Amino acid sequence: MLTIGFLGGGNMAAALIGGLLKEKTEDLTVHVVDHHPEKLAKLEALGARTHKEPGDWITACDLLVLAVKPQxxxxxxxxxxxxxxPKGAALSIAAGIEAGVLSGWLGGYPLMRAMPNTPAMVGAGIAGLWSPKGMDESLREAALRVLRAGGEVVEVKNESEIDLVGAIPGSGPAYVFRFMEALEKAGIKRGLSEESAHALALGTVYGAAELARVSGEEFSLLREKVTSKGGTTAKALEVMNRLDIDRMMDEAVEAALKRTAEMKALFR
Ligand SMILES: NC(=O)c1ccc[n+]([C@@H]2O[C@H](COP(=O)([O-])OP(=O)(O)OC[C@H]3O[C@@H](n4cnc5c(N)ncnc54)[C@H](OP(=O)(O)O)[C@@H]3O)[C@@H](O)[C@H]2O)c1
Incomplete structure (x- = not known):
């Protein structure tokens, strides 16, 4: 029997709780506390035990997921x-608060850190998990179970890698949506209806990602397979390379990491 609590019942908690309780299981109890009755009502409908305040139920939790905003x-x-x-641990999904700082706020309580992303809302997330040396194996497994409820999980060795997970798949859906917006705009500018441009941009990204996933091939090889020498795709890619898409992504990730470092410094 595993008991998991959530501190905060917002977007990310709801995604993970929805995944955890999708199939009815006898071996899992999920508690959640939040200020908002309407959020609690939705979570209760999913099968969670809901609370307006912390209470004895916290003591019953093997794993407590800290799912409130960093601030x-x-x-x-x-x-x-x-x-x-005293036999449990916490799992923080907050960006920018180091384990040493947060565990200190929790009186030295054992703490893991994770970074999920919003596609967890549809079970297509990818999260990173960091657990410190000596973490109880069953509690690490419990953390993996929470994160797998939203999709895939990559375990990282060093806590600092959680910042990279934040800057790549954490913020990443926004980078992809921005690319989709740009592709959609290019279509509308040339006469496509908004509806068609939207469907074509979405289908492009979805199909390309699915092909990469199913084939398991390198992105560069997949790109080459679409690109005939001297053809239309080659001409378009020349422009993307001339405008230095590698540099654009590199600087974007660097800016996200810089902001993470600033946030971490605020909480120290
Ligand atoms: N969204 C993402 O893409 C993403 C990705 C990775 C990690 N995260 C992390 O996940 C965490 C949650 O993000 P979110 O987007 O799910 O935030 P959210 O939707 O704002 O959810 C947080 C919820 O917790 C409630 N809350 C705050 N203090 C509380 C308290 N003392 N007791 C009970 N409930 C409390 C909030 O209520 P109020 O609104 O009244 O404060 C809100 O309903 C953040 O730390 C974020 O950094 C988010």
Missing amino acids: TMKAAVEPIVKLLN
Whole structure:
């Protein structure tokens, strides 16, 4: 029997709870606390036990998922320190608060960190998990179960790699949506209806990602297979390379990492 609690019942918690409770299982109880009755009502409909405040139920949790915004984390964890299960651990999904800092706020409680992404809402997420040396194996497994409820999980060795997971798949859906917006605009500018341009941009990204996933081939090889010498695709790619798409993505990831470092410094 596993008991998992969520501190905060917002978007990310709802995605993970939805995945955890999709199939009815006898071996899992999920608790969640949030300020908003309407969010709690939706989570209760999924099968979670909902609470307006922390209470004894926190002590029953093997794993407590910290799913509030970074800026509200300190105030949210202060009232629960005395309620924590001494045999349990916490899993933070907040960006930019280091384990040493957050575990300190929790009175030295064992803590793992993860970075999910929004496609978890449809079970197509990819998350990173970092667990410190010596973490109880069953609690690490519990953390993996939470994250797999939203899709795939990659375990990272060093906590600092969680920042990279934040800057690549964490923020990444926004990079892809921005690309889709640009592709859609290019179609509309040349006479496609908004509806057609939207469907064509979406189908392009979805199909390309699915082909890459199913074939398992390198992205560069897949690109070459679409690109005949001197053909239309080659001409379009020449423009993308001239405008230096590699540099654009590199600087975008660097900017996200810089902001993460600034956020981490604020919480130290
Ligand atoms: N969204 C993403 O793409 C993403 C990706 C990876 C990680 N994350 C991380 O996941 C965490 C949650 O993000 P989210 O987008 O799910 O945020 P969200 O939708 O704002 O959910 C947080 C919820 O927690 C509630 N809350 C705040 N303090 C509380 C407390 N003391 N007790 C009970 N409930 C409390 C909030 O209520 P109020 O609104 O009243 O404060 C809100 O309903 C963040 O730390 C974020 O960095 C998000």
